[in-house]
Amino acid sequence: MADIRSALGSVYKAGPLGTPRDFPGVTLQEQSPRNLIQLSGWPDSFGAICESIAARLGIRVPVDCLTVTTHDDVSILRVGPTRLWFVCGASSARVRAFTETLGAGDAVTTEIGHSRTVLRITGSEARTVLNRGLPIDLDDRAFPENVFAQSVIHHIPVLVHRLPSSDGPAFDVYVSREYAVSFWEWLVEAAAPLGGRILESA
Amino acid sequence: MLRITCPYCGERDYVEFGYGGDAENTMPELSDTDIGRWADYVFFRNDPKGEHAEFWHHQHGCRQWLRVVRNTVTHEVISVRPASETDAPTQGKQVEVA
Ligand SMILES: [Zn+2]
Numbered sequence: 001m002a003d004i005r006s007a008l009g010s011v012y013k014a015g016p017l018g019t020p021r022d023f024p025g026v027t028l029q030e031q032s033p034r035n036l037i038q039l040s041g042w043p044d045s046f047g048a049i050c051e052s053i054a055a056r057l058g059i060r061v062p063v064d065c066l067t068v069t070t071h072d073d074v075s076i077l078r079v080g081p082t083r084l085w086f087v088c089g090a091s092s093a094r095v096r097a098f099t100e101t102l103g104a105g106d107a108v109t110t111e112i113g114h115s116r117t118v119l120r121i122t123g124s125e126a127r128t129v130l131n132r133g134l135p136i137d138l139d140d141r142a143f144p145e146n147v148f149a150q151s152v153i154h155h156i157p158v159l160v161h162r163l164p165s166s167d168g169p170a171f172d173v174y175v176s177r178e179y180a181v182s183f184w185e186w187l188v189e190a191a192a193p194l195g196g197r198i199l200e201s202a
Numbered sequence: 203m204l205r206i207t208c209p210y211c212g213e214r215d216y217v218e219f220g221y222g223g224d225a226e227n228t229m230p231e232l233s234d235t236d237i238g239r240w241a242d243y244v245f246f247r248n249d250p251k252g253e254h255a256e257f258w259h260h261q262h263g264c265r266q267w268l269r270v271v272r273n274t275v276t277h278e279v280i281s282v283r284p285a286s287e288t289d290a291p292t293q294g295k296q297v298e299v300a
Contacts, residue, residue, distance in 0.1 A: 065210040065211060065264055066210075066211060066212075079264065079265075080210065080264040080265055080266060081210055081264070081266065081284075083264075083265070135214070135215040135217065135218075149211070149263075150211070150262060150263045150264065151214070151218055151262055151263065152217055152218055152262045155217075157262045
């Protein structure tokens with residue numbers, strides 16, 4: 001398969017961000033392209049599909065929308081009642097092999113890794129910068145680790161996943177490739193007053 | 203301010219939703235040849251002052267179609283359910299994280 005290339009290109013420049021402060025408020029980093037496979041099923045048979053995923057891939061499918069389960073380097077995001085995202089590392093071949101056993105009557109799978117830019121936002125002000133555009137409560141009680149939300153920032157559709165982290169709040173934001181540059185410009189502008197840095201792409 | 207509690211995603215701001223029209227307007231049988239019923243269906247809508255059932259699409263959230271009963275005067279949302287109950291499997295309900 002063709003390599004996935006960054007949608008940000010020359011717009012992305014690592015370095016200090018905004019006002020120098022005693023501590024970096026926000027750290028931004030573009031993530032390496034993700035193997036992302038979307039699986040959509042039908043209400044009547046979706047339970048059976050979830051069972052075969054557990055049996056064949058050894059990953060329990062999240063029961064609730066907006067939650068994530070992870071096993072090895074594969075995470076499953078339940079993005080809808082009958083829709084999943086597989087976010088895969090090197091195990092993507094295993095997931096693909098499984099999805100190829102499914103007929104169109106069972107589920108439809110679509111590779112969407114090429115269509116998303118993933119940006120990691122960390123730091124003590126990570127919530128502040130997100131909430132400058134995101135109408136979602138990011139408080140610990142409402143938005144704990146391994147929960148995600150699909151919403152809009154600056155009229156741009158996003159999926160925001162709160163990552164497990166022992167080092168303060170951390171979020172991966174999935175943005176459609178066609179809006180990546182526009183979103184990046186918004187993000188840098190929103191983060192600059194909080195101070196921070198942009199790391200080299202992962 | 204209009205907020206809709208999606209059965210799958212919880213309470214969300216209206217910017218995530220798209221309006222999908224009147225949910226009380228039912229299509230005549232295709233075999234129905236009564237021009238009056240078709241004219242009603244195609245051209246005429248009630249415009250109630252008060253409760254009204256309508257379709258909303260959670261287009262930036264879970265992408266599900268919802269049937270929302272809303273008060274057109276106060277914007278109070280009275281009920282929300284999946285547009286097709288067959289879209290509501292026993293799994294995949296709203297996450298409860300509080
Ligand atoms: Zn929803």
